[in-house]
Amino acid sequence: MEWKLEVVPIPVSDVEEAKQFYSERLGFVVDHDTQIGPGVRVVQLTPPGSACSVVIGAPTGTTPGAMQGLQLVVPDIDGARAELAGRGVEVGTVKHYEQDGTLAEGKGGRWNSFVFFNDLDGNGWILQERATGE
Template sequence: MDWKLEVVPIPVADVEKAKQFYSEQLGFVVDHDTQISPDVRVVQLTPPGSACSVVIGAATGTPPGSVRGLQLVVPDIDAARAELAGRGVEVSVVKHYEKDGSLAEGKGERWNSFVFFSDLDGNGWILQERPTGE
């Protein structure tokens, strides 16, 4: 039996502004935008190349900005960072974890290069570089 994570809910305060951020600034594809009732709107978006989508909305059961550690894996951390920065996303410099667990600037060894950013509500995202061919 396959168990596939396909949708992650992301709580946001303003669905329209969040939709614009995720689609225009992050480059996620809008799968659907459905107004279920006057108070409930669901927008599903998928990162390019991903099998998992996010659903943004105000009625996710958690406060806007409370999600942390959402991770996107990319083949080239520098190119991904430059792409997001070019779209106006406030991103950190490339960082890596030292042996003591602290973060330091610059690329690390395999699987140890990260960029951090947040959406408009403060939900925290991480880009991680995947070594080529893995």
């Protein structure tokens, strides 16, 4: 039996502003934008090349900004960082984890290069560079 994670709900305070952030600044594709009832609008967006989408607007029971550690894996962390910064996203510098667990500036070894950023509500995202050829 296959178990596939396909949708992750993200709590946001303003659906329209969040839709613009995720589609225009992050480059996510808008799969659908549906009003399913009074005051309930569901917008599903998918990162380019991803099999998993995010959904905003659906009641999550979670405070906007509470999601942390959402991770996007990219083949070129410097290029991805530059792309987001060019679209107006406030992104951190490239960092890596030292053996003692602390974050240090610059790229690390295989699978050990990260860039941190937040959406408009403070939901925390991480870019991680995958090892070349994996």
